[in-house]
Amino acid sequence: MCHYPLFPSHVERQDYLKLLRTYVSRKAAGKASAVLEGVGLDAPTIEACFSAHPRSEENAVQGGLTRWCGGQGTKPPTWEVLLAAMDYAQIEQHHIECLRKVLA
Numbered sequence: 299m300c301h302y303p304l305f306p307s308h309v310e311r312q313d314y315l316k317l318l319r320t321y322v323s324r325k326a327a328g329k330a331s332a333v334l335e336g337v338g339l340d341a342p343t344i345e346a347c348f349s350a351h352p353r354s355e356e357n358a359v360q361g362g363l364t365r366w367c368g369g370q371g372t373k374p375p376t377w378e379v380l381l382a383a384m385d386y387a388q389i390e391q392h393h394i395e396c397l398r399k400v401l402a
Contacts, residue, residue: 311401314367315360321397322384323359329387330355334362336383338373377401 311317326333334344339362347365351357366375373379377397384394 315364317397317400318363318367318380319356319360321393321400322363322380322389323356325384325389325393326359326387327355329389330359330362332387333359333383333389334366336386337363337366337375337379338371339366340371343370 322333330348331344334347339347343365344362347358347362348355350361363380365371366373369375373383381394381398384397
């Protein structure tokens with residue numbers, strides 16, 4: 299499992315926002331709240347993400363993940379936590395494995 303930090307070491311993965319959108323936000327349809335729960339965001343923060351993007355689940359997830367990378371939430375912003383959140387949300391395993399390969 300990857301232990302690369304998302305934050306504060308963006309130097310290692312300057313493309314982290316692109317990776318979040320490509321491998322998580324776009325794959326979270328119908329599972330968005332579970333992904334954000336999985337990274338440790340609380341209910342009011344998750345609700346705020348959906349209120350800010352009422353017509354785009356993808357953008358709501360991206361907004362929530364960006365908040366998490368900025369230090370919000372109860373879990374540290376690491377790739378390991380993100381991969382576990384994807385698993386918790388029951389995102390298809392092949393999407394999780396694709397992200398793992400990119401991070402390797």
